[in-house]
């Protein structure tokens with residue numbers, strides 16, 4: 116299982132994290148890898164805590180759940196409180212500072228980015244915060260290629276929103292670029 | 297049964313299971329006369345029954361016949377009709393079958409206005425299981441499970457069907473058998489959900505407990521209490537209490553479910569690489 | 580067309596069931612929405628009319644299976660999908676389909692129960708219900724997939740077996756496989772083997788609707804094709820006439836069983852890993868087979884002779900194979916998201932030939948590989 120990457124995208128229902136997980140998993144396949152994506156739903160209704168998990172591997176993937184993510188995206192305080200401690204040693208955590216204020220210390224590389232507010236202010240729609248997050252996450256971790264990510268994104272969004280989403284992806288990419296340099 | 301209707305029967309299945317004096321045979325005769333009148337093709341006609349004395353009728357009929365589970369005949373029939381809209385689908389059901397355990401299927405089949413013709417044998421009782429009260433047992437009448445007389449209110453099933461969306465509703469009795477046959481024929485001709493309620497005698501499980509000992513006595517009761525719908529306009533509500541209103545009670549135009557589905561198919565467009573429903577073999 | 584389908588793509592388990600059904604020739608779906616199976620109905624509602632097929636959302640699951648049986652009698656390959664509460668409602672008509680020998684497929688995407696339970700959480704608590712849920716002795720075929728690709732393959736297989744043997748076939752999934760998305764490469768439409776029900780070889784006048792051929796399956800005429808016959812859930816003779824004759828009734832029930840039992844070689848399907856020299860066998864099905872496979876690999880890494888046996892056909896029970904495993908291994912471990920339903924059957928067959936233990940969780944989460952590893956270490 117050495118060559119596998121395990122990701123968890125967490126936040127609240129309605130932030131589009133399940134779609135984001137699907138896009139990453141799809142991109143991995145476009146890169147020629149194996150991937151599985153699963154999610155935990157809240158109750159049958161919407162809202163509440165939401166979590167999507169993705170495993171990317173060169174090998175066959177047996178166990179589809181993620182216990183200790185190598186990459187953890189956190190987009191709400193509740194998700195932080197619940198999942199931050201699960202981060203694998205040496206893992207990468209990306210935090211949306213728009214919604215996560217209190218951050219007790221955590222081992223590993225932590226990137227704090229204003230994801231949702233940037234989506235709102237620079238892209239014009241907070242709705243695409245998930246795509247901004249994807250851009251930043253892939254820039255930081257390189258779990259999938261940028262090309263595959265853009266292709267998967269375009270394949271899974273409603274027609275007519277291509278421009279908006281590509282802008283969101285680029286904005287996220289640049290947001291990460293800034294903290295990396 | 298009339299000679300000319302024998303071609304519709306599986307004579308090897310006789311004698312039938314019904315009691316002496318039972319009205320089920322009369323209703324069945326009316327159904328066959330309606331089928332004869334319309335010259336329905338036996339190969340292209342499906343008759344579906346639920347569970348009960350009345351529903352057993354399907355076994356005696358030389359058509360494509362399906363004897364289902366208690367209350368569910370309409371749901372099975374819906375599958376057949378939607379799968380093969382070109383078939384005539386007739387449902388034979390009892391008052392308990394259609395309005396108690398099958399009540400939900402009944403209102404929804406009516407709501408969809410799917411082209412099924414329901415002949416509801418209303419004997420006001422659960423005959424098959426020996427005389428328990430049904431949703432169509434009139435208040436105060438006795439049943440094995442209502443030894444003091446039922447305190448429940450009964451449905452007017454014709455009214456129920458109408459408000460649920462049926463496009464044809466008629467009612468007659470086994471005494472008024474010509475009318476019954478005509479109503480069933482009109483129900484089959486209606487392209488949509490049709491209910492024909494047939495008031496029929498169950499001397500064994502109902503009459504006996506309610507001061508009508510024989511089938512003949514019950515027929516007489518039907519004769520004396522039935523009022524044709526045309527006459528009711530001139531009658532005061534008080535005069536109508538306890539009467540059986542017979543005749544064509546309701547008719548209206550509305551799009552039929554399977555026709556709308558065919559239209560939906562036409563508009564949805566073809567998917568490449570798929571097959572289609574193969575046409576019926578044989579003919 | 581085939582290019583698109585041959586491509587690797589990310590697909591959800593429920594989506595694979597719908598794709599498999601369509602590829603197998605299913606042209607009728609009737610059902611009632613219930614988590615975690617609803618995606619199947621939604622996809623069928625969209626796709627079927629574009630293939631000239633029919634979809635209908637019924638008023639409940641009782642009606643869903645009834646309509647499916649009706650459509651099957653009228654000649655269409657038909658399927659319904661549900662989860663626990665709806666599966667409970669379907670039991671009566673499931674028995675009808677078994678008794679009247681009407682081909683149909685019921686997909687049960689298992690969720691945590693009993694009752695409404697945890698609607699979005701997985702479980703495998705319906706294993707015994709799938710076998711024995713309807714009243715009376717009856718034959719049934721139950722298949723259980725562990726992956727998205729397998730969900731596709733076993734759906735095709737379920738439809739084919741239903742048609743071939745004129746039985747209801749249950750595809751017993753669980754929420755994990757139903758909602759999991761993973762990489763699949765599906766066969767092109769033309770490459771999928773499909774089976775049609777046996778049709779009568781005699782003219783209507785000579786047709787005896789429930790007279791079996793040598794393989795114990797009676798050829799089936801569809802309503803409307805000129806063969807007028809009677810179908811009933813009552814015990815019946817070969818003509819379909821209801822009967823109370825004890826000999827005829829028993830003859831029918833025994834044939835219904837024998838028509839499955841005489842074709843076990845065709846019906847039973849399984850998969851194995853590291854079984855050749857295994858001394859410890861993990862026997863797992865559905866999504867539980869995934870952590871089981873990880874645990875077995877892990878054990879091999881530590882030099883433990885562990886193997887995985889995975890029945891894809893849960894019922895009829897692969898008794899012969901399990902008996903063989905019991906001769907070969909000293910321990911059999913059965914992890915399940917229930918309190919030991921399938922283990923009961925394993926124990927019944929194994930007797931004291933090997934030690935049988937379980938890893939049983941009913942908390943609505945997939946069993947973790949470490950839990951199975953611990954069970955392996957316990958019996959080394």
Ligand SMILES: Cc1ncc(C[n+]2csc(CCOP(=O)(O)OP(=O)(O)O)c2C)c(N)n1
Pocket residue numbers: 347348349350351366389390391392393394417419421422423424425430
């Ligand atoms: C699920 C189920 N519950 C109960 C029964 C028993 N049962 C058989 S027929 C019947 C009542 C039939 O009454 P009705 O529909 O009025 O028909 P009738 O016999 O009077 O013609 C009942 C309760 C059954 N067969 N199935």
Ligand code: SF4
Pocket residue numbers: 313314315317318319320349350419423424497498499500501502
């Ligand atoms: S019990 Fe009543 S309905 Fe049943 S056969 Fe006898 S008379 Fe007819």
